Amino acid sequence: MIFQDNVIKEYLKNVYFITGTPCGGKTTVSRALAEKYGFELFDVDERFDEHKKMSNPLFQPAMNTYFNSADEFFGRTVEEYKNWLLNNTREQLEFVLLDLIRLSENKKVLCDCHLTVAQALAFSEPARVVFLIKDPSNLVDEYGNRPDHQGFFQYLNSATDIEKAKQTVNITLYELNVNRIEEIKSSSFFWIERTVDSTVESTLTCVEKHLGLI
Template identity: 30%
Template sequence: MKIRNNILKYYLKNCIFINGTAYAGKSTMCKMLAKKYDLILCGENYGLDRLLQIITPEEQPNLSYFKTMKDWQEFINRTPDEYLAWIMGNSREAADFEIAELIRLSGDKRTIVDTNIPLEILKQLADYNQVAIMLSPQSLSVDMFFERDDEEKLFLLSQIKQAADPEKTLQNFRDCLAKFNSQEIYDEWLNSGFFTIVRNDAETDTRLETVDALARHFGL
């Protein structure tokens, strides 16, 4: 079964999307805009528990990777090309779920989405004023990855320390992050044709100015 794009676009008309690179402020902006303008918030990994109940290795091999992998050492020692293919595969497979979930959630109320839906799909399902791209330099995405004190990153770091060669494994994982945050992929975001905001450093607090710029763009 295939649902035509014009039908999906109609049912997603109340959704506004923020996508882009890590450490660009996407999650923060979604939360601030949702609070300020009384929007439904679909934050990072929204609906993950439901998604995990639905996926199967046959239909969603990338999303099911954590069920099928040998162990965490396999995960952290994949090549950069393998890591990139997995990340891209996750985005494509999750897009089906995101679209279905957003149709269910958005209804008649505007909804802001911290999304990973690929650019080529967003271009088919959303208008210019429904999408914003937020970007940060590769140095932020790679060098600051383990500086966030959250459980996921602390767990990965603990697994890297258990590797046969922790320094080599850490460098390999950084190479994986760099591959996903390469200049080529950055340029795809930058030249997507969507409204774009670039975060050039992590020191200056530009949250209020960015919220205002996004609100104007989205027509809030």
């Protein structure tokens, strides 16, 4: 069954989307907003294992790909790694949309997620979407040092050639996001770019104003 965009938008009218690129501040801002306003917080990454249990390898092959070791995981080409990440996100999206429809029926939900500009246009309105972005160069150390990504960082450090594994991740994240950032900046959506001068407080205030919360 295929649902038209206007139908999905109607059923997701109680959902705010905080999306963007890695290390842009999505998780920090989403958690702060959810706590301040009492919104239901829906973190796509935290729901992955739950969605994987419901998935079918025939229909969601990327979500069900198994790697024997860190060397196998990080030993892929950048193109293979990129395609796997993109397919994972695409396959999980159906589970995410159905969860959001159910959760937001009678309350506001804040979704920390990975939407493209096209998906944001299809599922929501600019007034309910914020893109938080960051220069995608050399993200691996910052990404891996976050408390919620310690499992990934430990896995990376179990690779035989750690520096090569880091290089693969850095190149993959850069190639996935460099053009995406330009697309976001030229779109009709509100965006904030994280820099060395950014603060959580200033970013949070800008997001609140855009979403009409203050």
